[in-house]
Amino acid sequence: MAKQTVSQYEKMTQTPIQALIVSLSIPTIISMLVTNIYNLADTAFVGRLGNSASGAVGVVFGFMSIIQAMGFMFGQGSGSIISRLLGQQKPDEASRTASTGFFYAFIAGILIAVMSFCCLDNLVMVLGSTETIAPFAKTYITYILLAAPFMSSSFLLNNLLRYEGKAALGMVGLLFGGLLNICGDPIFMFVLHMGIAGAGLSTALSQMVSFCILLSMFLRGKTVCKLSLKNVAPPSALLWNIMATGVPSLLRQGLGSLSTVLLNTQAAVYGDEAVAAMSIVSRIGFFVFSIAIGIGQGFQPVSGFNYGAGKYSRVRKAFLFTVVLAEGLMTVIMLAVLFTSGSLIGIFRDDPKVIEIGTRALRLHCIALLFLPLCMAGEMLFQSTGHRIGAALLSSMRSGLFFIPAVILLPRLRGLYGVEEAQPLAYVLAFIPSVAFVLWFFAHMPKEDT
Numbered sequence: 001m002a003k004q005t006v007s008q009y010e011k012m013t014q015t016p017i018q019a020l021i022v023s024l025s026i027p028t029i030i031s032m033l034v035t036n037i038y039n040l041a042d043t044a045f046v047g048r049l050g051n052s053a054s055g056a057v058g059v060v061f062g063f064m065s066i067i068q069a070m071g072f073m074f075g076q077g078s079g080s081i082i083s084r085l086l087g088q089q090k091p092d093e094a095s096r097t098a099s100t101g102f103f104y105a106f107i108a109g110i111l112i113a114v115m116s117f118c119c120l121d122n123l124v125m126v127l128g129s130t131e132t133i134a135p136f137a138k139t140y141i142t143y144i145l146l147a148a149p150f151m152s153s154s155f156l157l158n159n160l161l162r163y164e165g166k167a168a169l170g171m172v173g174l175l176f177g178g179l180l181n182i183c184g185d186p187i188f189m190f191v192l193h194m195g196i197a198g199a200g201l202s203t204a205l206s207q208m209v210s211f212c213i214l215l216s217m218f219l220r221g222k223t224v225c226k227l228s229l230k231n232v233a234p235p236s237a238l239l240w241n242i243m244a245t246g247v248p249s250l251l252r253q254g255l256g257s258l259s260t261v262l263l264n265t266q267a268a269v270y271g272d273e274a275v276a277a278m279s280i281v282s283r284i285g286f287f288v289f290s291i292a293i294g295i296g297q298g299f300q301p302v303s304g305f306n307y308g309a310g311k312y313s314r315v316r317k318a319f320l321f322t323v324v325l326a327e328g329l330m331t332v333i334m335l336a337v338l339f340t341s342g343s344l345i346g347i348f349r350d351d352p353k354v355i356e357i358g359t360r361a362l363r364l365h366c367i368a369l370l371f372l373p374l375c376m377a378g379e380m381l382f383q384s385t386g387h388r389i390g391a392a393l394l395s396s397m398r399s400g401l402f403f404i405p406a407v408i409l410l411p412r413l414r415g416l417y418g419v420e421e422a423q424p425l426a427y428v429l430a431f432i433p434s435v436a437f438v439l440w441f442f443a444h445m446p447k448e449d450t
Helices: 002-014 017-047 051-087 091-117 120-126 134-146 148-164 167-191 196-219 237-268 272-308 312-338 341-348 352-369 372-384 388-395 397-401 403-414 416-444
Strands: none
Touching: 002 051, 002 272, 017 051, 017 148, 017 167, 017 196, 017 272, 017 312, 017 341, 051 091, 051 134, 051 148, 051 196, 051 237, 051 272, 051 372, 091 120, 091 134, 091 148, 091 237, 120 134, 134 148, 134 196, 148 167, 148 196, 148 272, 167 196, 167 272, 237 272, 237 372, 237 388, 237 397, 237 403, 237 416, 272 312, 272 341, 272 352, 272 372, 272 416, 312 341, 312 352, 312 372, 312 416, 341 352, 352 416, 372 388, 372 397, 372 416, 388 397, 388 416, 397 403, 397 416, 403 416
16 A cells, blocks of 8 residues: 555656646546536437426436535545645545545435435426426436435545546546446337436436446555545544535535526526527536536646645646646637537427527537636636635636626526526636636745745
8 A cells, every 4th residue: 555655646746747637637538528428418318308308307407416516525625635645645544534525425415315305396396497397307306316325425436536646447437327328318218118217217327336336446445545434534623624625616516506597497487498408508518618627627636736745836837737728628629519509409409499599508608618717727726725715715606606696687688698698607707806816826825845
């Protein structure tokens, strides 16, 4: 174990920055793409069942973000601490942190499922269902709730692997789960005639398979951190430290879920076609942005390790390279999506009204995405180095402080156009304070390596 710890430390603190980030980003980008591909597969297959079923997937997608938020809170919180502990060469403390995060992430998934089952009818309406969407949403979300503990824990395990600098191991688990879901959707939905219940079952099974594969990486000794029940800390300073460090991720995911609910609620005023269109746009937009997120997730362990080791010059170089690389790739992908917007919407729902609404919304969304790489990298910089308040503030901007007022006010002023414009406007507005935060951080970070 000591040899593995030293080897990983040398890799993270001595490998040239560009090569290190690219090597860590490729598995995370693949993981993000696979996750989003099977989300898109759900949308495409369910779209064959009609606008109401298509809208139901978008409604439940917002709830899935809540489950993900819990996994990310414990995963990013414990992962950020772990990367700095490993940078300080303290593997035993890192293992204790990992075990504690894993245990409480699983418990959080159970609590979410139990509480949601107690108010299922009201829940689907609060999430933005219409009367026609609600029956489909209720069926679909039932399977998601059954898999909630495994889903939240899978996100934690994947984050732990990334922060150790072993993103390739995380990719394996997500890849198998994603492929299983893509293959399972048509079999359960159409061969076995389960309809939208088949899509839910396929998603639940894929999450459970991913969980088992990711957990096996820790149990088979593939990692520096070891998971063990005896290492789980009771509610104490360690747990609160994990949760406080992970709060920015909870805010980011939780507000993302809230923004999806608000968007669905505002779109529902204009019918199931509008809900279906905005649901499709959100998924395509997140698929595009997942490239930048993957690069940012490759940056996080580099930032945490080297900040913990006192190698501040490497943190600066890593941040700049991350922003430039993410911006370049996003520009290329954005242009491709921009010029094929109508065709892309049509793949998921061949309805003229859905295509009309979705095309304009997707074009605005793509243009605004160019402002996100620096915002994303800034959030991850603050979180990976343990600057909780700055990370929390940055995380709450684009889907909270700016988006919520926009999605409430713009539809009143511009109708359906306002629904389409709210998220892009929030992305642009969040860019300005993000630049200020990043400049402040580097001005106050030590100039010399220790």
